Amino acid sequence: MARLTEDNVRLAKEIIGRYPRPRSAMIPLLHLAQQQDGYVTNDAMVHIGELVGATSAEVYGTASFYEMFKFEPVGKYLVNICGTMSCALMGSEELMHHAEHKLGVKAGGTTSDGMFTLEHAECQAACTEAPCLQVNYRYRFRVTAESFDSLIDDLSAGRLTAEIPDHGTVAKVLQHIPADRGVGAVPPESVTEAPAWLDGKAAL
């Protein structure tokens, strides 16, 4: 149970500053919280509400709409097997059965050592590479029973830590807008003029 750390508050404020209204930063900040603790804690939601000017109920209201946010701990590795049409046509149901057997949990469950949570997922925009899965949102394509087993073995042995961060971290690279290069966000009501370049002349 944790509020955002000092470093994350700094990052959160930078992110909030990019939007005309602070509340727009809600989802990015929820990701930040999930990255910090592995799931979204109640304290973090209260803290995010304070930062963006919303009640914690409003923060939870938004957060609970989205599949990626977890409100209880999940495995270090979240394994999402796609079950939508293209993957189903190429054998994703068999893959799911195999995965359940290999990990010893049903879809939706977490292994007793806390390493893996297995989930059914919907189309992951990799339909030509079916059946596919994601581990903490990193893809594996055209997955077979054998490649699934070696993936799990590699993850268990810690051989993929450089490539696949722990659950919560989505992108490892974040945007940074240099202070001297950014235009800056302003609330919409403080702008009424047409942008300078709409003067009927070439900008260059």
Add this chain to the structure above:
Amino acid sequence: MSGTYAHAPGFIAGDRPKIVTSRFEYEDSFTLQRYLATDGYQGLRAALGRAANEVHDEVKSATVLGRGGAGFPAGTKWGLTPQGVYPRYLVVNGDESEPGTYKDRLLMERDPHQLIEGCLIACYAAGLSQCFLYIRGEMALAQERVAAALNDAYAAGYVGKNILGSKFSVDIVLHWGAGAYVVGEETALIESLEGNRGMPRLKPPYFPAAIGLYGQPTIVNNVETLANLPWLMLNGAEAYTAIGTKTSPGTRMVAVSGHVNRPGVYEIINGLTTFRDLLYKEEFCGGIRNGNQLKAFVPGGGSAPWFTEDQLDIPFEGPQAGAAGSMLGSGAVMVMDETTDIPAAALTLTRFYAHESCGKCTPCREGGTWLERILSRVVDGKGTMADLDQLIEVGTSICPGDFPHASNAKLGISAVPFPYKMNTICFVGPSAYAPVNSALVLFREEFEAKIVKRNTIPVTAVGAAS
């Protein structure tokens, strides 16, 4: 990340014009260095050398059709903003989640600068003062590549204050989602970007071009739509419209998945390439796997009514697909061969839309769930003939009247053209019904067989290997 390059094998095959995938052949296609070495940011420079309204006119005369699903021309859309109301925003739809669709992620991962340049051209032409690039939450690599590209582009003076030393200034803010299909719908995307649950707004009055982000005029464009703009600015509308047909100029990316020999993402010529070309030609998918027969295909993403071999000669031309009873949608073809268990295949899509309903309107929230339950029962061999009528009854409560479907010479049925009437706010509800309707109209005997024989074919047999 290793291993990503070898995938989506189709995209470089053949000798066709490449408007948006020209850099995909380079392993470092996503870097600023490669971009600059291959005409990068030259389209922007050309645009800034002209007045904004001239750039807008050029895009209008090229008829760049929206690639997000509806196919509305981008230049026309930009012109729908109310006169004199500022600020106006650009929201880039990178939420790609429609079943079968796989192109925007490639464009973001492999050529992020092309997208950034496209965003800049749109902002310049339409007077949009800030851009929000909304990337689907589950796409970690795309987020990393676009973030890195933006960081480089800011540092090099291509984005931000006084771009290329001109009076044009705009920020591009990378925003990312958290997993919800319906957020791809443009008004839901805006709700989500405002920090809310991603539920669609009622149109009218909430047409984004008039009342969008923070109630301001907002242009929502798909990633691929915007990725066309750098090439267009550099080569001109005349060169653009010389490719494809008058009503569907240029190229478009199409992902073909399922039972073909070479599934992949192909940049095809708009309006001319036919489904037969795409499925059977060597330069594309090279035929159905194992020499099997084609049973059916979904021509435009999971929401689209299905086609069979009778429709193979239809080209990628919206009005023709519409008259034949379906749509081209988001450029996603899913192919089913003779081994496919049709009711089970339909269920994978209906389950998707039922699961992704935001719950705002009753016909979708309740209807989708019922469609899924009844269909599951039938697929599990526990259905009755009355269930089949029930499926149609529930479907009709979502979409009153005849639902679009394809003609079939063998069955002696003729096409009901697209689109349908609907009782819902957005297309998620009708999309739950589309696969059920297509499957029932075209393959009713498979449903009946399950009921009569009490077949308990498990869902695993969807694409039984042969």
